[in-house]
Amino acid sequence: MITQQQPTQGKVSSFADQLTAVGIRIQEDKPLPGMTAQLKLRSKDWGFAAKVAAQNKLRWSAVWGDHRPPKIIIRALLFGVDGHLLLQTEVTEGSPELPSQAEFFIVASRPERYLQDMFGVRFQEKKDNRRWIRHQAWLETDFPLRQTFPVAGNPVENTKPDNNYPFPAVDGEGVYQIPVGPVHAGIIEPGHFRFQAMGENILRLEERLGYVHKGIEKIAVGRDLDGLIRLAGRVSGDSTVTHSWAACQAIERALEINLPPRALSLRAILSERERIANHLGDIGAICNDVGFSFAQYQMSRLRELWQRQNQLIFGHRLLMDLFVPGGVSVDLSKDDILNLQLEIEQLRPEVEELLPLLLECPSLQDRLRDYAFLTTADAQRLGAVGYVGRASNLQDDLRRDAPYAPYDQLDVKVPAFSEGDLIKRMRVRGEEILISLDLLSKLLKQLPEGSLSVDYSLPGREVEGVGLVEGWRGETLAYLRLDDQGKVLRYFPRDPSWLTWQALEMMLDGVIVPDFPVCNKSVNGSYSGHDL
Amino acid sequence: MFHIYNKIRRTGCVTEPFPMPDAPVVELGAACQKEIAAHFSGSLAIRMIDTGSCNGCELEMHAANNSFYDIERFGIHFVASPRHADLLLVTGVVSRHMQEALKRTYAAIPAPKLVVAMGDCAGYGGEFGISYASCGSVSNVIPVDAIIPGCPPTPTVLLQGLLQLLRQ
Numbered sequence: 001m002i003t004q005q006q007p008t009q010g011k012v013s014s015f016a017d018q019l020t021a022v023g024i025r026i027q028e029d030k031p032l033p034g035m036t037a038q039l040k041l042r043s044k045d046w047g048f049a050a051k052v053a054a055q056n057k058l059r060w061s062a063v064w065g066d067h068r069p070p071k072i073i074i075r076a077l078l079f080g081v082d083g084h085l086l087l088q089t090e091v092t093e094g095s096p097e098l099p100s101q102a103e104f105f106i107v108a109s110r111p112e113r114y115l116q117d118m119f120g121v122r123f124q125e126k127k128d129n130r131r132w133i134r135h136q137a138w139l140e141t142d143f144p145l146r147q148t149f150p151v152a153g154n155p156v157e158n159t160k161p162d163n164n165y166p167f168p169a170v171d172g173e174g175v176y177q178i179p180v181g182p183v184h185a186g187i188i189e190p191g192h193f194r195f196q197a198m199g200e201n202i203l204r205l206e207e208r209l210g211y212v213h214k215g216i217e218k219i220a221v222g223r224d225l226d227g228l229i230r231l232a233g234r235v236s237g238d239s240t241v242t243h244s245w246a247a248c249q250a251i252e253r254a255l256e257i258n259l260p261p262r263a264l265s266l267r268a269i270l271s272e273r274e275r276i277a278n279h280l281g282d283i284g285a286i287c288n289d290v291g292f293s294f295a296q297y298q299m300s301r302l303r304e305l306w307q308r309q310n311q312l313i314f315g316h317r318l319l320m321d322l323f324v325p326g327g328v329s330v331d332l333s334k335d336d337i338l339n340l341q342l343e344i345e346q347l348r349p350e351v352e353e354l355l356p357l358l359l360e361c362p363s364l365q366d367r368l369r370d371y372a373f374l375t376t377a378d379a380q381r382l383g384a385v386g387y388v389g390r391a392s393n394l395q396d397d398l399r400r401d402a403p404y405a406p407y408d409q410l411d412v413k414v415p416a417f418s419e420g421d422l423i424k425r426m427r428v429r430g431e432e433i434l435i436s437l438d439l440l441s442k443l444l445k446q447l448p449e450g451s452l453s454v455d456y457s458l459p460g461r462e463v464e465g466v467g468l469v470e471g472w473r474g475e476t477l478a479y480l481r482l483d484d485q486g487k488v489l490r491y492f493p494r495d496p497s498w499l500t501w502q503a504l505e506m507m508l509d510g511v512i513v514p515d516f517p518v519c520n521k522s523v524n525g526s527y528s529g530h531d532l
Numbered sequence: 533m534f535h536i537y538n539k540i541r542r543t544g545c546v547t548e549p550f551p552m553p554d555a556p557v558v559e560l561g562a563a564c565q566k567e568i569a570a571h572f573s574g575s576l577a578i579r580m581i582d583t584g585s586c587n588g589c590e591l592e593m594h595a596a597n598n599s600f601y602d603i604e605r606f607g608i609h610f611v612a613s614p615r616h617a618d619l620l621l622v623t624g625v626v627s628r629h630m631q632e633a634l635k636r637t638y639a640a641i642p643a644p645k646l647v648v649a650m651g652d653c654a655g656y657g658g659e660f661g662i663s664y665a666s667c668g669s670v671s672n673v674i675p676v677d678a679i680i681p682g683c684p685p686t687p688t689v690l691l692q693g694l695l696q697l698l699r700q
């Protein structure tokens with residue numbers, strides 16, 4: 001295991017100087033809370049700035065829009081060893097032209113297509129400007145996240161399927177296409193995969209998502225804060241704690257609320273519990289996808305016990321609806337703490353026994369080792385996050401590298417490997433379970449006394465905030481703009497799946513079609529979190 | 533290999549007697565199996581479709597298959613093709629992008645067929661409701677025979693809901 005190297009090398013604090021050095025005019029703003037730096041650019045420099053960022057080894061994290069008539073404000077988030085930088089520009093709604101950043105950060109391509117579908121921003125000199133999230137539910141000339149677009153839209157009785165989306169085909173003798181989805185064979189979310197195959201071998205996979213787009217950003221507008229948190233908890237059900245935390249953090253930063261230490265520790269406890277539950281379940285599911293049902297039986301058993309404890313102590317098996325702006329809505333009694341500590345001591349030996357068993361089992365290794373590689377270079381090119389990044393030695397973990405309370409008080413170890421094969425993606429998750437168990441026992445032992453939440457007053461003016469937390473899938477963002485009454489003007493959640501879905505397409509070199517499900521499971525992107 | 537056998541031996545069988553609120557498990561299980569035997573030749577085949585869930589409902593559907601609940605022992609199992617299914621189990625609001633896929637999946641199931649909406653979204657529109665992107669509840673798109681409420685319904689509630697529908 002590697003624990004030293006740190007591939008994101010650039011610093012965001014020197015980015016302003018680097019831009020000025022190449023003649024880009026910038027305006028430095030006071031950064032929003034949680035950001036290290038914030039820069040405004042002219043729209044024509046948007047692409048070039050990305051080039052400088054890529055040269056200086058910053059990681060591209062997100063882009064989003066915000067319609068404030070007559071302008072559309074565009075923001076991109078970059079990450080360096082010293083924290084996050086918010087890059088801002090604006091275009092007019094009449095001629096929303098913007099240079100693309102996708103040439104320098106390939107992962108920016110789909111988020112830009114999303115901006116094109118939702119705001120009508122046109123990206124110049126961009127190779128791929130096909131629709132992305134838009135299927136047939138609204139017209140090409142309609143842009144749902146513009147303020148003039150009504151939340152009800154203008155839907156027809158029966159929305160047509162999107163069956164003429166242009167997939168580029170691979171030519172050659174014996175090459176054929178396999179369309180899969182949106183409805184898959186198992187218990188899984190919908191999406192479309194288009195394989196170009198020759199015999200059993202996958203030559204190319206292209207994903208087509210957007211099937212579960214339910215308008216989360218649009219229906220968030222006008223909600224009060226409690227309503228927003230309920231919605232945030234349902235951006236992706238398996239990450240309900242993560243998205244709730246990110247949204248709460250954005251609110252709290254916007255309103256300048258300081259949380260009681262007990263609330264912060266309880267949030268971290270919930271977050272680590274969510275991480276462990278998902279890792280347990282997915283390790284079992286990965287093994288099950290190659291027919292190794294022993295692991296599925298054992299891991300789903302452990303996950304079930306873990307979820308029952310969630311129900312018993314926190315009142316919800318998936319830990320939904322336990323966050324409130326300014327704190328949490330659950331507390332732990334002395335007995336609860338003892339129970340949770342006991343549970344940790346029961347789970348740890350089971351995991352310590354099972355992981356080596358899986359890693360030593362030859363028939364399982366035969367299927368998972370040296371297969372479905374994501375090279376470090378590709379992971380870096382992509383800015384992959386979470387376990388997908390870590391298995392390829394892209395280690396960024398906000399709990400360690402841009403720590404927010406209470407992780408600033410904890411020593412978070414980050415497991416990483418350099419091989420980037422399927423088994424390493426699974427191993428990272430195994431290691432993370434053990435690390436999270438350590439964190440949990442520390443958090444429980446040192447749980448501060450005090451209140452669960454603080455009262456806060458409404459802003460009285462328009463405010464904005466960015467929340468950033470490390471969920472079990474990786475870096476998760478929430479951007480919020482609130483009006484003077486605390487009603488939502490703009491909510492943008494960025495699930496880490498946006499950054500890992502594309503990794504899946506890049507790891508299929510030499511992979512055969514029947515092994516696609518296990519590769520997919522090793523990444524496990526959220527469809528809902530991506531489609532919004 | 534011995535380690536694995538040993539672990540299996542030590543873990544044993546964790547499958548539980550199934551708790552029903554108002555009927556002893558064995559009786560109800562037997563009654564349901566009788567229903568399934570009479571109407572579905574001994575096995576009820578479920579095809580699930582997610583038409584716009586947050587994926588929370590899927591997690592609990594997976595859990596219903598784990599060794600504690602082991603839904604298969606009641607003759608209920610999940611199938612890959614709608615053409616093999618007796619019952620369509622739908623999660624999530626129906627996103628407009630999934631509307632046609634839902635209708636085609638429904639059409640592909642041989643009659644007589646049952647439709648169950650799992651969770652508050654599928655049942656009532658839940659947190660997402662009707663919008664430019666969502667048709668709201670499943671009953672806005674295809675006929676629904678039963679709703680299993682919850683966000684998400686726990687595996688126990690899911691099983692109770694299915695068994696109750698069968699009893700009707």
Ligand code: SF4
Pocket residue numbers: 234237584585586587588589623624625650651652653654658659682683684685
């Ligand atoms: S009912 Fe709840 S858990 Fe199920 S899909 Fe809807 S929001 Fe998610």
